[in-house]
Amino acid sequence: MTGYSKHWPCLLPQHGPGKKHDRVIALEPWQQEIVSTHPWEFVRGLVHSDGCRITNWTTKIVAGERRRYEYPRYFFTNKSDDIRRLFTDTLDQLGVAWRQTNAWNISVARRASVALMDKHVGPKY
DSSP states (O other): OOOOOTTHHHHOTTOOSSOGGGSOOOOOHHHHHHHHHSHHHHHHHHHHHHEEEEEEEEEEEETTEEEEEEEEEEEEEOSOHHHHHHHHHHHHHHTOOOEEOSSSEEEEOSHHHHHHHHHHTOOOO
16 A cells, blocks of 8 residues: 655654654654553554564573473564664653663563563564
């Protein structure tokens, strides 16, 4: 599907020339109002575009025997500091615990936070 209109910049003011991580990405007040009203939908859209849910694993010694331990986790990756901040600010608003794992990645791995994400974000299709 394609659409043509001179009004696209009114609806998507963040669109512009060049790479998004090289320019400011900020929500207009009307966009922030929508995100504040529907934060889970915003998080879902970001995760479904630039994130994933994986099963992470590690090993640990249990009763003297090394066992594999698996747990679900969400990742969100984006080069734009502004987009990562919009994502993490919204997670904070929702009470989702997160941490930055490197320059571009946000991880949600705590059991209660993953359960919230599973309830509201769901799988990518």
